[in-house]
Amino acid sequence: MKQLIISSINHNLNNAIALLDAIDSNTYKNTSVGPYYSSIGSHIRHTLDFFDCIISGLDSNNIDLTARKRDETLSTDKKSAINYIYQLQETLLSYVDVNTDYLINVTDNMGQGKVTVNYTLESILSHANSHATHHYAIIGYILDHLKVEIKINGFGYNPTSPVNKREGI
Template sequence: MRKEIVRTINNNLGNAISLIDSISPETYTDTSIGPYYSSIGSHIRHALDFFDCIIEGLQSNNIDLTARKRDEVISTNPVAAKEKINAIQTQLVSFIGVNTDYLLKVTDNLGEGKETIMYTLESILAQANTHATHHYAIISYMMQSLNVEIEIPGFGYNPSTPVPKREGI
């Protein structure tokens, strides 16, 4: 696997650590924002679940994105979330230089039941990174509703979003 991909994903995951370090545990677990009444922590947990499924499924060549652990400790404990992020980052670093030119079976529910699609490790990790960014965008809306202002440049923005349109949170 190319180190540039790992570096980019780990930087994006590092943004979640920056967020966690910038907010209170009460803000992390606040469920007062509709329409879903989920917490920032639950969005962080959900994004990490995606990476966890990838790592867990590598040995068997059967990555099942519907088999998420949904560890509520990560949703409610910012320290546990940061530990999980660090563990995922360490695992991703271990992939650098490893041959990833083979196909993996990835199962997900696309809305009409489970489907299995072939991916490379780099492509499923790129999708996981984009998925995390999507949830960061939701978190940005939640932060605005909670009147919590912090600045993490580019947080919640797809890298293809023109820089003049980015404001960060």
């Protein structure tokens, strides 16, 4: 199962690379779309931060999703984001043969303070992949508002969405 999860994440990350290859730097950094005025780059950075928290916390068995690095270079420099994604994909592949028969402490802020719950590696990676898809959907709205048309099949859609409604951006 872990191999399928990692393969799915890497496919999703490949879609991010395809997007970054298809847009120019100004589009990547554009913050003109309300109501939040966030850029595509900030959403890419945010999704990568989530994965970084997982990787950073695995050895100590304490993943803190509130301890994001927020490296603004990833928000503003497409090439840095692409290189980070390639490194992330390599790291994820190294987890295929790792023993995961234990629970991992994962801390997040649910809106009323931090809470720590137990996950498996597979469950936190699945959560991170769904989180990325959610932000890809927001990126789709930003692109639409900017009148930038790109087709990446399935980008921003949950795989359980009916196929006739899952065109992608």
